[in-house]
Amino acid sequence: MTTARGKTAATNRLLARLPDPDRRRLLGKSIAVQLSATDVLYERGKRIREVYFPTGGSISLIATLHGHDKLQVGLVGDEGMLGTSLVLGVAIAPSLALVQDCGTAWQIDAAAFREELECSVALRSCLQRYVHVVMCQSAQTVACTRFHVVEARLARWLLMTRDRAHSDHFHSTHESLASILGVRRAGVTHAAGSLQHQQLIRYSRGDITVLDHHGLEACACACYVANQDTYARVMN
């Protein structure tokens, strides 16, 4: 309910878990960058040149099927990182990564990141655990996308984005939501209209406000809570 505009010092939750020396050494090799909406950070199959630790905003991981259909397969904010492949020693991006909600991030050169991985046991351990979380969530998403109706999946997306925006207010049109959920634009209009009718959200021309996130949770599929649990269980 709180809009959380307290502008807490921008941090990344993965980096926050590192011992001070390790984090400091990593940040020493990093630069703070601004991520603007629709920026393309990775393209599927292409080389990963930098990794990112978001400290605000969110990045969408998108799968494309032979050019036409698109679908979001992951959403990364300050709870995660971009470039998990490098943690596994592969410098190829598995999917398109584009900025959904503008924000900031720590950017590190791929080679420098690899060096740090070698040096820091804590970094390796932390990021490998995160990769595991991503794999679990990915499996969950397969089933979710198959079985759950658009309205529930939309509610889940709204909650996830809200968490990463640290705000009840963010931006996304029905059109882009359709591509995220892998449905028609009209399908989103219908589902969003229903949520608005239930007084759970309010939106107008791309401006979305979450009015009642508890109500939204009730509307969303259990995948939202399941993913949160996975993160908490594995990372602690």
Add this chain to the structure above:
Amino acid sequence: MTTARGKTAATNRLLARLPDPDRRRLLGKSIAVQLSATDVLYERGKRIREVYFPTGGSISLIATLHGHDKLQVGLVGDEGMLGTSLVLGVAIAPSLALVQDCGTAWQIDAAAFREELECSVALRSCLQRYVHVVMCQSAQTVACTRFHVVEARLARWLLMTRDRAHSDHFHSTHESLASILGVRRAGVTHAAGSLQHQQLIRYSRGDITVLDHHGLEACACACYVANQDTYARVMN
């Protein structure tokens, strides 16, 4: 087309990539086990006690949604391994793993496996790459499950299982296929009937024979080839 019943010395393709000394040391700590159909190797959320390197047969990774709906999210044979989580330092299984097609595997105690991971750079590198492959395939599966029709997904599954069985003949009822694909049993009957009508497969009471795998590939979604490409590209 060849039934490949040549019973080539049972090997695991991941282990085959290791330098001789590393592989020998790992196998020294392993035992050969028989996997029987419907054996449960892992349960979601529970501790992983052993890892497996299949040398025959196939194991199904299954996501369950709040008890009811089931769906296969991965299929592992002699091209892969079970227990990828341990490669990431997590001893918790992300999904249910049960034997689909009986066969054999090398089994290694989790602790011993961890030791080997520490020792062998080649093992680490190889398995981390494999984890990356799994992540890519998982992303593909999300989109596939969302967009592709049952017949195409069934065809893909038949091809994948055929590859892992190293045979055009294997066993699975419409009922179990329904749970794998996340559709009704009647839906499988319909799709399988269509494939049989096209002379691509023949089946009877659970016995499935692939008659024309090139024709099946034409029927299957591009995800089959895409996953093969991913494996080849990343592992080489």
Add this chain to the structure above:
DNA sequence: GGTTTTTCGTGGGGCACCGTACAGACCACG
């Protein structure tokens, strides 16, 4: 201030698949 662009609402016809149910065919077992 008028025109274009973006965003959202809505409608009709169609398709893939669902839930359920029943019946025939084949196999195993006593």
Add this chain to the structure above:
DNA sequence: CGTGGTCTGTACGGTGCCCCACGAAAAACC
């Protein structure tokens, strides 16, 4: 040889979403 269990074929009404399309309203641009 009969009986029961397993596996498969099929049918019917219903639903969620598709494709296509048109219209309205708000914002952006000149």
